[in-house]
Amino acid sequence: MIHAADRWVPILGEGGHVELGPVSEEEYRIWPHIERKGDRIGAEQVISGDGMVRLAAAVARADGKTPQFSVAAEVVAAARHGDELAEKTLELFTAALGRISGDMALMTLARGDIYLAGGIPPHIESFLLDGPFRASFEVKALHEAIMKTIPTFIIKHPRNRRLKDWRALRARPHASPSI
Numbered sequence: 001m002i003h004a005a006d007r008w009v010p011i012l013g014e015g016g017h018v019e020l021g022p023v024s025e026e027e028y029r030i031w032p033h034i035e036r037k038g039d040r041i042g043a044e045q046v047i048s049g050d051g052m053v054r055l056a057a058a059v060a061r062a063d064g065k066t067p068q069f070s071v072a073a074e075v076v077a078a079a080r081h082g083d084e085l086a087e088k089t090l091e092l093f094t095a096a097l098g099r100i101s102g103d104m105a106l107m108t109l110a111r112g113d114i115y116l117a118g119g120i121p122p123h124i125e126s127f128l129l130d131g132p133f134r135a136s137f138e139v140k141a142l143h144e145a146i147m148k149t150i151p152t153f154i155i156k157h158p159r160n161r162r163l164k165d166w167r168a169l170r171a172r173p174h175a176s177p178s179i
Helices: 025-033 049-062 072-080 084-107 121-130 133-138 144-148
Strands: 002-004 007-009 114-116 152-154
Touching: 025 049, 025 084, 049 072, 049 084, 072 084, 072 121, 084 114, 084 121, 084 133, 084 144, 121 133, 121 152, 133 144, 133 152
Parallel strands: 114 152
Antiparallel strands: 002 007
C-alpha cells in the first residue's frame, strides 16, 4: 500500500503469476515433480491453498511416496502433529512465500510494511515465525540491508480473504507481530 491523498491505497497486481524457480538443492530435487500449468511453475502454483497440496504431492513423489493430502488444511494439521512430509512442505512453502514477498517488496522498493493476506497465512503463523520465511524474504543480493528494514505482518481481520474492503488493512491492530 502507498500513502497518497491522506489515505492508504493498495497496490493491486497479479503477483501469483510470476515465475517461481528453485534456489536450493532440495528445491531442485522437488521442483521437477510439481504439476505444471502451461509448461511453467508460477508462484500461485506453489504458494496458495491448492499450491500447498501440489507442493506436498511433489515432495511425496520426490521421496518415492504416494501423495496423501487433498486440501491445505490437512497438510497444516499433519505438520502440527509432526508429519515429516507435511513439515517439509510447509518449510518449502514458507520459503517460497518469503522469496516472492521479498521480490515484490524489492520491485516496489517498499519502505513501509508488507502485509500477508488471504486464507493461509493466519493458519500457518507459527510456521512463518519459526520457519525460513523471513530469511528468504531478506536474502536479496546487494540489498539485504534494505530488506531487513521492511517489516512483514499477517492480516488477521475476519474479512482478510475479501480484500475489497481495504479499510481492514488501515488498522494495524489486526496485524500480527512482525515476522
